[in-house]
Amino acid sequence: MMELDEIDRKILRALAEDATQNAGALGRCLGLSQPATWRRIKRLQDSGVITGRKLDLDYEKLGFGVTVFLGVKLATKGRVSLEDFERAVTAIPEVQTVEHVLGLFDYRLRVTARDIADFERVLRRRIMTLPGIGDVEANVLLSEERRPGPLG
Template sequence: MIEIDDTDRALLKALSDDADASAGALGAKLGLSQPATWRRIKRLKEAGAISGTRVQLDAQALGFGVTVFLGVKLGTKGQASLGDFERAVSAIPEVQTVEHVLGAYDYRLRVVARDLSDFERVLRRRIMLLPGVASLDANVLLSEERLSGPL
């Protein structure tokens, strides 16, 4: 674990708000020089506190109007069966996240589809045919009140 100070926290917050901001712009916002800001960013990246940047796509704007969370219970849970399931489910483009969880289900999937009939197609032709699947539980996303943000 890396030691971070208040300036690092402010820098991480600013980067999470705008990952495209230049070191100069971030430094001006935080009262640091561009080189000092760049060194801090570099140190945070090298320590693994910043693992990368990415573009946040809006599924709705891209025509994916339905998001479903699936709880997946596997029939068998050996190392091989977990690996087989993870490899197969990761190959389905509509599955946005695969989370191995503890509780009522073994996995939690976030699945996007154009509409409910498209989701049904993905469910019947892909997800229900995954190796080891014993049961599924679906929850349709109605609205997202808070998107993931900084820690």
């Protein structure tokens, strides 16, 4: 685990809030020079603390008004490999995230759809036909507040 000082934490908080900031602008906010800020960001990337920067889309503005979290329990783990299930489920464009979890379900999926009828189509025609699919529980997202996470 990499030791982070307070400046590293401030850089991470700022990038978690807006990953499009360049080293010059970020440095000005933190009282650092552009080269010093760039070196710190590069060190955080090289150490694996920063693994990438992601584009955050507003799915509702793109016409996808429904987000559903699915808990998926595989029917028989021995019959279908986890890799086969993961490969098949990640090929479904409406499935935004696939998380292998411990607990009541084997997987947690985040699925976006245009509306409930569209979600039902995706569920019946794509998800319920996946190899090894067993029990499925759906939870419709009502609202979401995103947090950058703990940076101590």
